[in-house]
Amino acid sequence: MDSEGEKYRFYSRRAALLAGAQGLLVTALAGRMYYLGVVESSEYKTLADENRLSLRLLAPDRGEILDRSGRELATNRRDYRVFLVPEQAKNVAKTLHSLGRIITLSESDQRRVERQIARQRSFLPVTVAENLDWDTFARVNVASPSLPGVQSGMGNTRLYPDGPLLSHVVGYVGAVTEEEVGNDPVLELPGFKTGKSGLERAFESRLRGEAGSSRVEVNAYGRVIREVQRQEGRPGENMVLTLDIALQKYAAERLGEESAAAIVMDVHNGELLAMASTPAYDPNQFNFGISRENWEALVRDPRKPLVNKCVAGQYPPGSTFKMIVALAGLEAGLIDPETEHYCSGRHRFGDRTFHCWRPQGHGNLGLVDAIARSCDIYFYKIAIEIGIDRISEMARQFGLGSAYGLEIPGEARGLVPSKEWKMALDGVPWQAGETLVLGIGQGALLASPVQLAVMTSRIANGGRAVIPRIVHTVGQDIAPQQTAAPLMRVSDDNMAVVRRGMEKVLEEKGTAYLSRLRGEGISMAGKTGTSQVRRISKAERDTRVLKTKERPWQERDHAVFVGYGPIENPKYAVSILVEHGGGGSTVAAPIARDILRRTLELDPSANPPVRPADLLRQRVAAL
C-alpha cells in the first residue's frame, strides 16, 4: 500500500507536468490565432477579397464604319465564346478533352490553345472557341461544374457584311500582337482584336473605345457568383466615309477579274465616292486568324490582292499626262491652241528614233486634236520646247508627286522627275531625251490612280486644288468642308482648251470614240493612256509589234483612263487603271464610261454624307 502511495504521488507529478505541457501548447495555438486573426487580419482580409473578387474588363464595342448614307461597312455581331483559365483548370489537357465532347475542337485548335497557354500568364483566359451558337454555348454552361477553369461569355465579332468589297479601304482586324500590348489593359482581354490594315488600323485608337469594368464575386473555380460593381466603358466611335456602297459595288463588279483600280471622286469637294481595287480578299477570314495556306496564297498572287492599287499602286500615267504637258506649254506661252505639228509616225531625236503609237502617223494637227487623238509625236516636240522644269512644276500643281494624307495606310507619293531628282539619284545630268519621253507620260514618271483622279478633278473643276478625302466623320468630328478649294495659277482659257481636247477624245477620231456616252442626256470627257511595261525593241518594230494578247501577262501594257462628266457642269472624275490590261482605249475607257454613267445615274453627291446626329436619328427610327 505504501508503494501504491508512492506510485500515486509519482503519477500526480508527471500528470501535472504533462498537463502543463499541454497548456503551453494550447497557449501557443491561442497566440497563433491572435496573430492571424488580429495582428495580420487586415492583410488576410485583403487576400480573401482578392480571392473572392475579380475585376473583369468589359470589352468596348468597336466603332462601326459606315458609308455616306449610313450603311454598314464594318459592324459587330454578338457571338458566344468559351475561354479557359489555365491557372484554374489544373489539368489543361483533360479539361480540353472533356470540352471536346461538347464543342468540336480540331487538332490545330488544341495546338493553338496550348501555344497560347505557354505564352501568356496563367491567370489570363485563353479563347478556346468563338462564334458558337446558343445551343452549344448553353451546353457548355450546363457542363461547366465538371470543367474547371472553363468560362463562357459573350463577345463581339467584327463583321464585314460586304466581304471583299471594301477590304482595301476598311482593312481588317486581328489578334493583338505582343508588340501592341502596352498600357491599355483591354488588349489583354481574350479574343480582343485590333485593326491590322486599312482604316481599321489608321483609326484604331478611336474605333477601339474604352473598356468598362465589372467587379464580380467568383468561386474557387472562377465561376461568377454575382456582380458587385459595374462601370460602363465607352464604345468606340463610329466613322462615316464618303464612299457610296452602291457605286463601290458597281465599280468592283465592273472591274471584274482584272487586276485593276477604279476611283470616282467629286471634283468640287474631293470626296471619294468609290475606290475599288481588284482582286480583293475577304477581311472576315482574318477575324479568327487566317490559315497559313490562305495567307501565302494571298501573298504569292501576282495580282497582289493585299495591295490597295488605288493609293499604293504606282504606274506611269502614259498619255493621260499629256494634259499636263499641254497646260505647261500654254501657261508658258510657248504654244497656243493653234500650234500645229506634223506627225509622220516617227520622230528622230539625237541618234534615236521615237515612234508614235499610230505607225502611219497623224499628219498635221493642232493641240486639241493632238490630245483627242493622243499623238505622241506632237507631244515629243512640244515637250522638248517646254522643258522638264515647267512640266514637272505643272505636274506638282495638279497633285502628282505628293501624298494627300489620306488615312488609308500605304499611300504612295508617286514620282515627278526633275533635274535635281535625277542628279541626286545617280549623279548624271538630266538628258533631253528624258524630257521627250516625259512628254507622253512615260519614263521615270509615276502616279497612283487616286493621284490621276485628283489631276482630272482639278482640270474638270476649273483649276481648284481639291484634295481627296475618304473619311467624313469620326465620332462627332466632321472633317472640314472644302467646297472652295484654293484656285491654282492656271488660266481658265488654257484649261478650257485642254478640256476641249478631252471632250474630243470621245468624239469621232478620238481615241475613245467607241466608248462615248450616247443620247441619255449625260456626257463625258476623258483621256486614254497606255503605260508601257516593257520597251518595244527595234527588231520587233522591224518585223511586227506583238499584239497585247500575244504577250505574256506580266509584259502587257497597263491600260489607263481618266475622265469626268457631265461636260457642261463637271461633277465627277473617274480614274481607271487596269494592270497589264493592254490599251487604254480598248480596255480602260469602256470601264470608265460604264462607271461614270452609273455615277451620273446614282448622283451620290446629291446627298451629303450623314452627320452624327442624323445617324443617331436614323438608328432610333430603325428600332
Added chain:
Amino acid sequence: MGISLMFGPRQVRKRPLQKLKKLNWLIILILTGIAFIGFAMLYSVAGGDFSPWASRQMIRFAFALLLMIAIALTDLRIWMALAYPAYFGGLALLIAVELIGATGMGGQRWLDIGIMRIQPSEFMKLAVVLALARYFHGLSIHRAQRLQSLVVPLFLIAIPAALVVRQPDLGTALMVIVGGIAIIFLAGARMWLFVTGFIASLAAIPVVWNQLRDYQQDRVLTFLNPENDPLGAGYQIMQAKIALGSGGVFGKGFMQGTQSHLNFLPEMKTDFIFTVLTEEFGMVGGLVLILLYMILLGYAVLVSISCRSQFGRILASGLSFTLFLYVFINIAMVMGLLPVVGVPLPLVSYGGSAMLTMMVAYGLILSVALHRDITISRTNPFAWE
C-alpha cells in the same frame, strides 16, 4: 473465483441505474455542445442545408453517444480484462488491412467488412493506450523506473506504429508513438530517457526523411514554406490561413464565410472545418471551441488524479492525451504551425471514424470516473488486492 467475483466486491458494485445518475452530465453536455458546433459548420458548408452532411453527422453522433454511455457504465475491470485481447485483435486487423485492405486517399487504410468500412488504425490508438495502462498497472513504481521494464511497452508501441506507417498513415503513426511515449512518461520512466530520446530523434530526422514518400515530403516542405507554391501544395495552407485571418476577432457571421462558401478552402467539411468556424465566428469562436475541448481534457486529468487504480489513471490521462493530440495537431495544422498530415478535429469534422474514436475514448474516461474508487489487483482485474 465465483460468479460474484466476476463483478468485484459487493460494496463497490452499483446497479446501472445508479451509475447513470452518477455520470457527469455536464461533461456530456459539453461534449454534445462541441458536436453541435460541428453540425452548425456542416450546415453552413452545405450552403444552409442539413443534407448531405449535418443530418448524417447528427445520426452518427446519436449512436456514438449511446455507445459512449454504454461503455461508461461498463465496469472498469472488464475493460482491463479486455485490454490485451483488444490490442492483439487490433493488431490482427492492421495486418489484415496490410493484406486485403481497401485503398483510398493514397494509402491502404480501410477494411471493408460488407456493412461498413473500418479503420483499424483508429481503433489501435485506443487499444495501445489500454494495453500500456494494463502493463504499467502490473508494475511497482520501482520496477516501472527500470530500463528493462520499457522493452515490452516499446514493442507494444512500435509494432502497430510500424504497421500504420506502412499504410502509409504518418499522422496516425505519430499519434500512436507520441501518445505511447506520454504514457511511459506518466508511468514513471526516468527523466533522462526522454532527454536523450529527444536528442536521438532529432538525429534520426535525416534517416526518416529519406524513408518518407514523395507526397509526405511535399507536405513537410510546403509546411515550411507555403508561399513558395501558392497554387500547388501550399494552396491549402494559404487558403486556410486566409480564412482564419480574414475572420478577425468576431468573424464574418454565420453562413457569411467567403473562403468556405466560394470553395477556396480545401477539405473544409473534414480536416479544415476549424477554419470554417474561425472565418465565420472569428478568433472568439475558435477560442470557445478550444476552451470546450480543454474542459473535457482537464476533466479527464482530474478523473485520473482521483482514481485509485494505476490502470484507471493511465487510461484516463492516456486517452485524454490522445484526444489532445487530435485537437492540437488539427488546429496547429490548419493554422500553418504543423504540416498537413490529415488529422481530423474530433466531433466537429465530418466523418464517423474520428467521432467514434473520440466517443469510445470518452466513454472509457467516464468509466474510469464511475469506477475510480475500485482497487484492482496488479495481475488479475477480478482478484482481491
